[in-house]
Every structure is written in structure tokens, then in C-alpha cells.
Amino acid sequence: EPEVTQTPSHQVTQMGQEVILRCVPISNHLYFYWYRQILGQKVEFLVSFYNNEISEKSEIFDDQFSVERPDGSNFTLKIRSTKLEDSAMYFCASRLIAGLYNEQFFGPGTRLTVL
Amino acid sequence: DQQVKQNSPSLSVQEGRISILNCDYTNSMFDYFLWYKKYPAEGPTFLISISSIKDKNEDGRFTVFLNKSAKHLSLHIVPSQPGDSAVYFCAAYYGGSQGNLIFGKGTKLSVKP
Numbered sequence: 001e002p003e004v005t006q007t008p009s010h011q012v013t014q015m016g017q018e019v020i021l022r023c024v025p026i027s028n029h030l031y032f033y034w035y036r037q038i039l040g041q042k043v044e045f046l047v048s049f050y051n052n053e054i055s056e057k058s059e060i061f062d063d064q065f066s067v068e069r070p071d072g073s074n075f076t077l078k079i080r081s082t083k084l085e086d087s088a089m090y091f092c093a094s095r096l097i098a099g100l101y102n103e104q105f106f107g108p109g110t111r112l113t114v115l
Numbered sequence: 116d117q118q119v120k121q122n123s124p125s126l127s128v129q130e131g132r133i134s135i136l137n138c139d140y141t142n143s144m145f146d147y148f149l150w151y152k153k154y155p156a157e158g159p160t161f162l163i164s165i166s167s168i169k170d171k172n173e174d175g176r177f178t179v180f181l182n183k184s185a186k187h188l189s190l191h192i193v194p195s196q197p198g199d200s201a202v203y204f205c206a207a208y209y210g211g212s213q214g215n216l217i218f219g220k221g222t223k224l225s226v227k228p
Contacts, residue, residue: 055213
């Protein structure tokens with residue numbers, strides 16, 4: 001069964017460093033998302049991406065964040081200058097547009113630890 | 116601003132009995148609701164969904180009920196199995212959005228043998 005994959009599974013970085021989190025969505029899906037979950041809190045929407053551009057972003061997704069689909073398969077989230085509060089699980093998700101309502105499929109997540 | 120609320124952080128149920136997980140929402144624009152299950156160190160896994168034009172959707176042991184007037188939905192698992200032990204998230208979105216899910220905080224279900 002097709003699945004969303006994410007690498008790395010765990011990333012440790014120093015405050016102020018840049019990190020890139022990588023995702024490979026399900027191949028025929030058209031909508032891509034990033035969410036995050038800070039320990040003990042709920043899963044929060046960051047950004048959605050469709051047709052090679054950002055569709056919508058939350059207030060969390062400030063100028064330090066960017067997303068890119070550099071080729072036909074990868075979808076990346078870059079944090080330019082990490083802060084301690086960026087420590088969280090980051091989940092990538094993808095959705096097939098075959099109707100207005102359908103589910104998103106999530107990857108296993110990348111645990112980001114900022115020291 | 117909690118648009119989707121799961122007020123019970125945890126629930127413990129005996130194997131074979133019914134598990135009922137509850138979810139309330141405040142945004143009347145939501146018209147599609149989903150339940151996800153999450154095991155530790157894994158991403159959320161889609162379980163079942165319901166559109167706002169329905170009041171019930173069933174898939175095997177899982178049934179979701181929607182009460183629009185009360186802005187309440189519930190997930191019933193019958194019979195509960197130890198493998199159902201996980202965190203269950205209620206999520207919602209509205210058709211005018213890009214499908215961006217709004218999640219509740221989750222309910223940790225423990226099914227005891």
C-alpha cells in the first residue's frame with residue numbers, strides 16, 4: 001500500500017541553524033501539507049501546498065519557514081534559523097483530489113530537537 | 116482558540132466492551148469530520164470520516180455519529196480490542212479551505228484484556 005515517507009526520523013540541531021525536513025508524498029496525490037505537534041499538545045496545521053505554490057499557511061508559518069517541491073517526488077520544509085520552541089514532531093501529509101472531501105495520509109514524522 | 120475539543124484526555128475500557136470517544140466543535144463552517152488513530156512514534160492513521168450531510172457512518176467495528184445541532188460527534192468502537200489502544204484524534208475542516216485539518220488534543224484509549 002502506498003505511504004508517505006519522511007526523513008530523517010530524528011534531527012538534532014543547534015539553535016540558529018538551518019534544517020531541512022524531507023517528505024515523499026504518495027505519488028498520485030496533489031495536495032501536500034506540513035503539521036507539527038509540540039510534546040503534549042495537539043497537532044497543528046502549518047502549511048498546504050498545491051500546484052507548486054502555497055495554498056494556505058497558519059500564523060505559525062512565519063518567514064523562518066519555507067516549503068519546496070524541488071522535483072516530482074520530494075516535498076521539503078526548511079526552517080532557516082531554528083529556535084528552541086521549534087522542537088516538535090513534524091508530520092507531512094498528502095491528499096488526493098478526487099472530490100471535495102477525502103482524507104489526508106500522514107507520514108511517520110520527524111522529531112526535531114533544537115538545543 | 117479550540118475549535119475542536121476532546122475533553123477526555125484518556126479512556127480505559129475492558130476488551131470486548133464498547134469504547135465511546137467524544138468530540139465537540141465550535142466552528143459551524145466545518146462540514147467534514149475525521150477520526151485518526153495514532154500509535155507512539157508513528158504518524159496519525161486515518162480511521163473513519165463523516166460529512167455534515169450525514170448523521171452516521173459505519174465501517175466494521177467503527178461507527179461515527181454526528182449531531183450537528185449539538186456540534187458533537189462521537190466514535191464508537193465495538194467490540195474494543197487491545198490493539199485499539201492508541202491516541203484518537205478528532206479532526207475537522209470546511210470545504211472552502213484547502214483541506215487543512217483542525218485537530219483536537221486527542222484521547223488516549225487503553226483497552227485492557
